[in-house]
Amino acid sequence: MTTTDGPHTVNRRKFIGYLLGGATVVAAADLGMVGRGATADAGELPTLPQPAEIADLSDLLTLAAAPTSQLITVTINDDGTASFELPRTEVGQGITTAAAMLIAEELDLPVDKVHVTLAPARPELLFNQITGGSNTIHAMYTPIRVAAAVAKGALLQAAATVLGDSANKLTSHLGHIVAPDGRRVDYGRLSALAANEQPETVEVELKDENSHGIVGTPVNRIDALDAVTGTKQFATDLDVADALPTMVCRAPTLNGTPNAVNNADEVRNMPGVTHVAIVPTGVAVRASTFGQCIDAVRALDVSWNDGPVAGMSDEDALAGVRAAEAPAPELPAGETVSGDFTFWFRSNSAMDTNSAVADVRDGRAEIWASLKNPNVAQGRIAEAVGIPLNNVTVHVVQGGGSFGRRLFDEPAIEAARISQAMGVPVKLMWHRADDARVGRTHPLATSRIRACYAGDTVLGFQQAHTSIETDFRHGLGDIITAKAADLPAGLGNMPFAQVIFQLTTILPYDFGAVGQSLVETDTRFNTSSMRNIYSPDVRTANELIVDQLAQRMGTDPLEFRLAHLRNGRLRTALETAAEKAEWGKELPEGMAQGIGVHVEYKGVTACIMEIDCRPETVGRKVRNAVTGPRVTKATMVIDCGRVINPRGVEAQMQGCVNDGIAMTLTSSLHLRDGHFQEASWDNYFYTRQWNTPPELDVVVLESTEPPGGVGEAGVAASAAAAACAYARATAAMPTEFPINHRTLSFEPKPYSPPVPQSPTDGLDHTY
């Protein structure tokens, strides 16, 4: 077997950067377009390289970002600290910490002397302000280091004057430039001296990556102290003058629209309520407290127009997908294994519900929200409220989770419309019920697979994935490609979906003629990418069939995979996982191990899960909860290329394991009568403490490959491992995910009024 490792670049350390004019040192990078190529060798029964192995989504995003990388700047402040406005959005994935580490490394500063904030919308960045595809580190690893190195060079030059030594004899140490005789001067003092009146082009040499002292070591999150003391601010925590709590009363069918409010005056006179206004998405109320907003939403009497899926259920949506399925592809002659899998709607609702603060008055708009595509939001807000782009300011706020949700901007647009309609600032927050029911979903999909083999040789493997449309109308993060993706009838979105599917889909085995295709249909649902987009479903279907092939050939699932893998890094990861998880160990009947592997984001993951499907476990009772089969142990091994922060990688992998378990075993949305039924975290069964693996091991492999992405990297392998373990424990291959979807495990809350009232018995439940 041979390897098809990711593209390599020469270990380039010399770059051009800019020193910008100003009162302190402001430095920027210039990357040019870094050429990338790939090598792919063929194995005995080769599968030709798939598109994503030659250039993947990360390459696309990185190349698109490169031309504007000179607009990314690091500033040295006169107190000796460094500042950096990250043109990406922190939503828990750890990129502010990673950016601080890269700057600290190159500048030789302690990490806590680097201040990383989120840049507001900067349209001039074009394709360089999208937070998606786990691409931040891949795209910004070099630009951030170059900008920091340019700043460091300027400090050395200034220090040479101060210390009377030539710059190349000086060294840096934790915020000081030091002369050979020990005299030293701190960065703060040098900052003003090193400032340039005019921009200047300079050449810099980056630190040798092998001598990194901060990058590659475990560092705690730079916002951890704020988070554990309750001072970390999310959009609804912001104190913007007069931006009172605001909520929206929504229709009883998905995307229904308001026709008329029949009791606006009555509601306006309720305690605390200041305004009631109709907007395209519902009826907005503004009050002194969110509690009074809930009361007002529940009291509103609104005539509604039905939404576009009124009356529909899951089964109808599935029938639509079935009707769109293309004929099964041709396979070489041989014995076949096939599977037909259904993946129901899943929610990417975060803890921090859709929210935004907006002040739209006097021809100006100012918005605060967690946005992964702030430039698209700026353009759409300008259009929605009829204000020129230059008068729309979009502040990017850290998000309490995203999972794909914050690629889109509907809370920001809705808040802007409400503020404009009411003529006052508003703090809009979606109720949990709305966030779960109306918020975006991972679309329902089917995946059909046929594989054929002769003896112990797999001759071909074909997969036809068919899905409700996945919305990519954020384009590449700029308003132009977002517009292109928004052509009518899904015609603009379709090519985006095809490109993203092909650039993220890799079957990492030598299985002869491999083909994987996507068809999407039905634009009526609110969908978006959900952590790892297509891969969790695609790879779960793949790995279940891989186990079927192994079984047909009488081979152990691990041995079969190792014999057919065509990626050397993945082989190492899987071997490591198998050893750590004690693959093949004795387990009682009703328990089993399962394997999932994945290649994406310039890295590889291998996951082995151990599941307990014994009746006493499956039947355990927790109030208002789904218990069911329990993953008792999970082992996740990742090679994500050169590691920036192993502690952050470990955290992301733990989260990915919990996501994968939820996708396979417990969490889905149920569409009934034109609306999703889930309105609570006790309806939508994301992994809870009683589901999470009591044993969870993460191994982060050392690597000298270029750094890849980690935020989503482990979901596909986890989802697949849980499915394969379940199939082996129960001796039956599941074909619907999550496996519990057919059982509705909760009493649905009413659609009208659209949000539930808060309980009043909290003092009866203290502990």
Added chain:
Amino acid sequence: MPEQTFVVNGERVTVDVEDDVRVLWVLRDLLGVTGPKYGCGINVCKACTSHINGKAFNPCAVPVGELSADDEVTTIEGLPAQTAEDARGPHGLHPMQEAWLERDVVQCGYCQPGQIMAAVALVRKVRDEGRTITDADLDGIRNICRCGTYTRIREAIRDGETRM
């Protein structure tokens, strides 16, 4: 409008608001105490978990009119002061917060104030029962974390228990 008087983080406050407004909104929207987070408003997600007279409660499910002038509400902001100064950790925080920092539990951070307040109450509860935290206790924690930080939460609670 009725006057509501109670104690928040050691300070007596009086707020003009109707009796039925839940304590969460009084804290967040009227007093600017934003450590307790909104995650559902129906006492399910537990992101707003705080303490009342030393016990865990969810202010989203308590009308402010039910509080009396001597009821002491402690939010995450007031947790460090619940510990004697010499028992606080290197960051000057409650031992459970210090355990959270040491294990780098947080990801997005949104649910974590509630997780920490729940953890402190859980340790006190089992201690009152004359025992230590078990796996079953940890399995029974209802606070949801959509980032999936559960493993580190479990490790930090066990560590925090030994520090408390």
